[in-house]
Amino acid sequence: MPKIVDHEARRRHLAEAVQRLIDAKGMDGVSLREVAAAAGVSMGLVQHYFATKDELLLAALRHLNTRISLRVAAAPQDSPRALLRAGILELLPLDDERRFEARVGLAFLARSVVDAPTAELYRTGLPYVLAFYAGRLAAAQAAGEIPAALDPAHEATVLFAFAQGLVHPALIGHYSPDEVVNAVDRHLARLFAPA
Amino acid sequence: MPKIVDHEARRRHLAEAVQRLIDAKGMDGVSLREVAAAAGVSMGLVQHYFATKDELLLAALRHLNTRISLRVAAAPQDSPRALLRAGILELLPLDDERRFEARVGLAFLARSVVDAPTAELYRTGLPYVLAFYAGRLAAAQAAGEIPAALDPAHEATVLFAFAQGLVHPALIGHYSPDEVVNAVDRHLARLFAPA
DNA sequence: TCCTTCACAATGCACTCGCATGGTAAACAG
DNA sequence: CTGTTTACCATGCGAGTGCATTGTGAAGGA
Structure with missing residues (x-):
C-alpha cells in the first residue's frame, strides 16, 4: 500500500x-x-x-x-420562533461569511438552470429545506404562537421565497444587513401576531 | 454618406x-x-x-x-389589485416566453455579482420596480382595499422578494405554473383582506 | 528484493476564446 | 470622376481551456 x-x-x-x-x-x-x-x-x-x-x-x-x-x-434550539429566524438569517448575506456563501450560491443557482446534475441537487434538496421551515411553523402553531388557520406548508413557501428574494438585492447593496434583518423580523412579527 | x-x-x-x-x-x-x-x-x-x-x-x-x-x-390598468397581480406574474416563468426571460434574467443576476456595470444596472433599476409595487399598494390603500396600517414600501419589498424567490424553484420544476399562481394569489388575498 | 499500487507531477494536444488588423464594397459629396 | 465615410468580412494572433498521456517516487506485500 x-x-x-x-x-x-x-x-x-x-x-x-x-x-x-x-x-x-x-x-x-x-x-x-x-x-x-x-x-x-x-x-x-x-x-x-x-x-x-x-x-x-x-x-x-x-x-x-x-x-x-x-x-x-x-443553531440554538430554544423556541420554534428563534430557530425559524436563525434558519432564515443563515441564508442571507449579513456578514462576510454568509455574504461569501450567498455569492457562491447564486452562481450555482444560475448554473442549475443549464446544468442538469446541479438542478437535480437543488430539486432534491428543496423539499427538506421547506420541510424544515414548515416543521418549525407547525411547532409554533402547536404552541399557540401562530394562528391555527395558517397553512404551514404555504407559509414555508412564502418565507423561503421571500428570504431567497432578498439575497440578490442585499448582495448588490440595495439593502443593508440591518434592513434585511428588519424586513425578516417584520414578516415574522406578522406571522406570530395573535389571530 | x-x-x-x-x-x-x-x-x-x-x-x-x-x-x-x-x-x-x-x-x-x-x-x-x-x-x-x-x-x-x-x-x-x-x-x-x-x-x-x-x-x-x-x-x-x-x-x-x-x-x-x-x-x-x-397590462390592463383596471384596478390597482389587477395591475399589481399582473406586474408580479410577468416576472414569473409561467409560460414559454416568461420562462425564457426568467432563465436569461437569472444568468444576468448571477453575473451582476461579479460584474460591476451589470450590478449598477440592477441597482439603479430596482427602486423603480419597488416604487411600482408600492405605488399600486398605496392606490389600493387609498381605495380602502388594503388596511391603512400596512406600510406600502415594506409590503412592496416583501412582494417583490417573494416573487423573485419563486423564480428559481419554478424554473427547476419544483413548483408548477399553477402552484406559482396560487401562491401569489394567496399572498395577495391576505393583503387585500379586510383589516 | 522485486513488484504492485497508489499519489501525484509535468507536459502536450486539440480546441476555443476575445479582439486586432486589413481589406473591400457601397453610397454620397465635391 | 475622385475622395471620404460607413458597413461590413475574413483572417490571424496570442492566450487560455479541459483533458489525456506519461513519468516518478514512495509505501508496503510477497
Missing part, C-alpha cells in the same frame, strides 16, 4: 478553493489551473481527485450545502 | 441572439462566434456594433429589461 492520504480532506480543500474562485471571479473564472493555484497544489492533483471539471464544481456545491446545513443544525 | 442602416434594429437583433444563447447554454455558452452564428451574421458584424463582449452582454440585459417593462406597462 502506498502513501496514506485523507481523501475527503483533499477534496474539501479543493472544493473550498473553487468557492473562493467563484466568489472572486464568478463561475466562469474557475479553471482547473486557477483552482490548483488557489489551492496551492499542482494541476495534476486536481485531476487526480476529480475526473472532470463538472465533478469538481458539483463537489464545491455539495460542500457549500453541508456547511450551511451544519450551521443551521448548530 | 454610405449605406443607411437601422443601427438599433441590428443591435436588438444581436441582443436577442445573445438571449437565445444564454437560454440554451447559459452565460458561458455565449461567444462572439456563436452569437454571430445564432444571429445569422458574420463575426465581424458583431464586432462592428459592439466593441467588446461586455457591451454586447449589457445590451442584451437592457433589451430584456425593456421588453419586460413594456409588457408590464401594457
